[in-house]
Amino acid sequence: xxxxxxxxxxxxxxxxxxxxxxxxxxxxxxxxxxxxxxxxxxxxxxxxxxxxxxxxxxxxxxxxxxxxxxxxxxxxxxxxxxxxxxxxxxxxxxxxxxxxxxxxxxxxxxxxxxxxxxxxxxxxxxxxxxxxxxxxxxxxxxxxxx
Numbered sequence: 172x173x174x175x176x177x178x179x180x181x182x183x184x185x186x187x188x189x190x191x192x193x194x195x196x197x198x199x200x201x202x203x204x205x206x207x208x209x210x211x212x213x214x215x216x217x218x219x220x221x222x223x224x225x226x227x228x229x230x231x232x233x234x235x236x237x238x239x240x241x242x243x244x245x246x247x248x249x250x251x252x253x254x255x256x257x258x259x260x261x262x263x264x265x266x267x268x269x270x271x272x273x274x275x276x277x278x279x280x281x282x283x284x285x286x287x288x289x290x291x292x293x294x295x296x297x298x299x300x301x302x303x304x305x306x307x308x309x310x311x312x313x314x315x316x317x
Contacts, residue, residue, distance in 0.1 A: 203230040203278075209308050211235030211243070211272075211294045220311040228252075228280035233308065234262060235294055237273045241305055245277065246291040251314045252279045254290075279312070287313040 204227045209217050211234050221229055233243040237259070245254055259273035279290065294306035 203228050206230045206232060207308070207310065208232045209234070209292075209306065211241065211306050216307040216309065218309045218311070220313070222313045222315060223252075223281040224315060224317055225281050225283045228278055229310075229312075231277040231279060231292065231308070231310070232274055233277070233292060233294070234272045234274050235259075237261070237271060240296045240298075241294050242297065243275045243277075243292055243294050246293060246301070249279065249288060249290060249312075251284055251286050251288050251312060252281050252290075254279050279310075281312075281314045283316070285314050285316050287311065 204223060205219075205221050207219055207221075207229060209232075223229070235241050235243060242259070245256075248254070255278045256275060257278075258275040262272040262274050277292070288311075290310040290312055292308040292310075293301055293304040295301055295304040
């Protein structure tokens, strides 16, 4: 005969194990391999190189003054990673500054394919030619299979 307490105990243990495993996976997602931060003030270019394994990701935090028409964007879609954009959000929301800095965050997660590509981010006005970009960020990303 099936003991009801044993069944309940086994179901509870399975649920607990599932929650622990999900928590470990979630905790891994919260920790990017690299965080790249570029301030939109001034002009110039920044270059960064990063090596990733499939499933690893980097966080790209880019700031710019609000109200200027400038915005950060990725020039071309990645073939080796998924790229998600969030923001813009105020850097100092408690101060409620007009024209204060805004932050855009790109999450770049490596796919299964191996290879190298350059991700090009630019700070530009949408109606102007990309050659007139105020700031550029180039990330040389290499994805290696284990």
